[in-house]
Amino acid sequence: MQVQMILNKCKENLVDLDDHIILILKAIDQNISIIVEGESGTGKTELAKTIAFALERPFYRVDGDENLTITQLRGWFDPSLVIESGFGEKSFILGPLTLAMSKGGLFFFNEVNRAPSESINGALSAMDSSERSIEIPQYINIKARDDFYTIFTLNPSEYIGTNPLPEAFFDRCIRIHLTHKTGKIAEEIVKLRTNCADDELIHKCVLFTEKTRSNTDFERGASIRAAIQLTQLLMNEENQDKQIIQAINAVYSGKIKLQLDISRSVEECLHEIAGEVFFENRPKN
Secondary structure, three states, X not given: OOHHHHHHHHHOXXXXXXXXXXXXXXXHHOOOEEEEEOOOOOOHHHHHHHHHHHOOOOEEEEEOOOXXXXXXXXXXXXXXXXXXXXXXXXXXXXXXXXXHHHHOEEEEEEOHHXXXXXXXXXXXXHHOOOOOEEEOOOOOEEEOOOOEEEEEEEOOOOOOOOOOOOHHHHHOEEEEXXXXXXXXXXXXXXXXXXXXXXXXXXXXXHHHHHHHHHOOXXXXXXXXXXXXXXXXXXXXXXXXXXXXXXXXXXXXXXXXXXXXXXXXXXXXXXXXXXXXXXXXXOOOO
């Protein structure tokens, strides 16, 4: 594997993640599965998609939820095709896991700890560095290609609606932790995602977002996605104070969660931060 060449491709879309990328590439080269953990908006999915693109391999995504079944992951026999040709390759519909194993590419299991335990266990044999295979009853033993690899994500700060992952799962994986990017690095990411030429606007949008995460009135603040969206709404415009407030409400009101003991509304708290960042505490027009 030409690690430096792949890293350079990844750096066209990712900022300040070189060490993580190199570690993931080394794991992929040794058929080791990867868990990428981090809060929402820390770039888990973007990291996985970018690596798949740099490796020029397909990207097969599954989102974990309580309704995800092992059959949806592995595949199923089409009843009409079974009647026509019996159980076998012609009547079996590959699921995203078996498709990635058969064709090669990245199997990306997003929010794996939100899936039922049965579905999580269903992926374990494909993760085993020695076996890398899944037995389909009345069909065949599907063996993974050499260019099949797996990345799982989880949000360690979310507990509602999640299931504990089995010890065998962690035993088969390495674990990488992503955090929110801040300051100049966050500004560089926003600039990369928006192509905005207004550095002052980018700085204010990033600063505003960071203040939502440090504000003690908020149980949950916003991620860099919010800074990107706010920049996109305000860039290339001569914004009046009213337009700035409208954009802030639109971007942040659904992303922020207040502490239970706060009597003010989300909007009131956001407007207070806006006064500090955008209006320098002057009365809004």
